[in-house]
Amino acid sequence: MSLFDQINTAGNSNEDATKEKHLPTISVSKTDTGRYLVHIDVGQGKHPNEMDHWIQWAELRVNGLFIGRAEFSAKIMEPVADFVVNIESPCQISALIRCNKHGLWESSTSIG
Numbered sequence: 193m194s195l196f197d198q199i200n201t202a203g204n205s206n207e208d209a210t211k212e213k214h215l216p217t218i219s220v221s222k223t224d225t226g227r228y229l230v231h232i233d234v235g236q237g238k239h240p241n242e243m244d245h246w247i248q249w250a251e252l253r254v255n256g257l258f259i260g261r262a263e264f265s266a267k268i269m270e271p272v273a274d275f276v277v278n279i280e281s282p283c284q285i286s287a288l289i290r291c292n293k294h295g296l297w298e299s300s301t302s303i304g
């Protein structure tokens with residue numbers, strides 16, 4: 193099965209096979225106004241962003257529902273995104289990203 197035939201996760205893919213880091217990391221903190229700041233970092237600086245190989249977008253989902261998306265061109269050197277959201281705890285927060293060469297990758301975390 194190729195990387196383009198599935199949503200790649202830590203559980204079903206060998207990220208080392210791509211020689212780059214694709215799994216997004218998710219950091220969640222509560223703001224002073226009671227909202228949540230969700231920070232998504234794709235690759236932690238270990239994925240190339242070149243004219244023929246880059247992270248195209250990062251999408252935030254809460255309990256599986258679409259919340260927002262940040263789109264990137266190959267000029268973006270650090271594909272990161274911050275979303276301030278009004279969500280109820282407990283919930284599951286997921287980040288889905290797409291690399292034009294290596295497909296879809298997803299990480300999830302829970303709060304509450």
Ligand SMILES: [Fe+2]
Pocket residue numbers: 210212214239245246291292293294
């Ligand atoms: Fe890639």
